[in-house]
Amino acid sequence: EAQVTQNPRYLITVTGKKLTVTCSQNMNHEYMSWYRQDPGLGLRQIYYSMNVEVTDKGDVPEGYKVSRKEKRNFPLILESPSPNQTSLYFCASSLSRQGDNTEAFFGQGTRLTVV
Amino acid sequence: GENVEQHPSTLSVQEGDSAVIKCTYSDSASNYFPWYKQELGKRPQLIIDIRSNVGEKKDQRIAVTLNKTAKHFSLHITETQPEDSAVYFCAATTFLGSNYQLIWGAGTKLIIKP
Numbered sequence: 001e002a003q004v005t006q007n008p009r010y011l012i013t014v015t016g017k018k019l020t021v022t023c024s025q026n027m028n029h030e031y032m033s034w035y036r037q038d039p040g041l042g043l044r045q046i047y048y049s050m051n052v053e054v055t056d057k058g059d060v061p062e063g064y065k066v067s068r069k070e071k072r073n074f075p076l077i078l079e080s081p082s083p084n085q086t087s088l089y090f091c092a093s094s095l096s097r098q099g100d101n102t103e104a105f106f107g108q109g110t111r112l113t114v115v
Numbered sequence: 116g117e118n119v120e121q122h123p124s125t126l127s128v129q130e131g132d133s134a135v136i137k138c139t140y141s142d143s144a145s146n147y148f149p150w151y152k153q154e155l156g157k158r159p160q161l162i163i164d165i166r167s168n169v170g171e172k173k174d175q176r177i178a179v180t181l182n183k184t185a186k187h188f189s190l191h192i193t194e195t196q197p198e199d200s201a202v203y204f205c206a207a208t209t210f211l212g213s214n215y216q217l218i219w220g221a222g223t224k225l226i227i228k229p
Contacts, residue, residue: 031216042221043159043204050211090158096215102147102208104217106158 002027006091006107013081013114021076021110023091029105031096032074033058034066036087037109043090049074050096081114088112117142117209121220129228134195136223138205139187145207148181148188149217153202162203163190192225200227 004025013019025032033048035058045058049068063085065077074093078085091107118141128134140148149164165172165179165188172179176195181188188207192199205220 033216043219045219048216050216094217102215102217103149103161103164104151104159104206106160109158 002105004091004093004105004107006089006110008110009108010111011113013112015082015114016080019078019081019112021078021089021091021112023074023076023093023107024072025074025093025105026072027093027105028071029093029095030071032068032091032093034064034074034076035090035092036060036085037090038087046076046089081112083114086112086114117145117207117218119205119207119218119220121205121223123223124221125224125226127226127228128195130195130197132195134192134199134225136190136203136205136225137187138189138207138220139185140207140218141186142207142209143186144210147208147215148179149206150177150179150190151204151206153204153222155201159204195225195227197227197229199225201225 007022030051034046035043044060046064047066049055055066089110092104094104121138146167151159152162153159163177163179165181176193178191202222202224204222206217208215209218
């Protein structure tokens, strides 16, 4: 089954304690991205990756890091989480070439609370 | 770069009535326009999409129209039902070289009143 898998689904952590949210897709997609979703603010892109070893900042990258060492995985790293990073996070993947089926597939979401 | 604006931010309609959500985009090179539905506590999922060589597409009670000249596209839901209550996002493609990415609208919360 084609899917994007995020872990964990829920996480409560303390300020300053490094954490990683994993994202994996099994569709051989080149394009992967991370979004955060806050009430009334829609989907805001944090980072995206066009392919292995290629990553770029989105609209709200401050306080986050990503890596793309393999095509299927795109972890989101918070080196020193702060309460303003409390949010619902989504990973998504899609093909990125023109003319292909360009549907974006989302992971189940990770609800992060930083206290 | 691409900018996508979506209106309204909240839409409340009586069950059985129609709902229309509108989006405008800025990049004339955009050629793919999907709509996603996000139910409460769930992930966004594609419900319908349209490419720039088509003016309208229908799938049962939902339809999307595209006006390339005016750079806007709309989602139409007819005979609304309680299960249509959700947040809807539009998106449009923007291109970086030969690769593309989606730029998202801010979302519309659709409330179906019984």
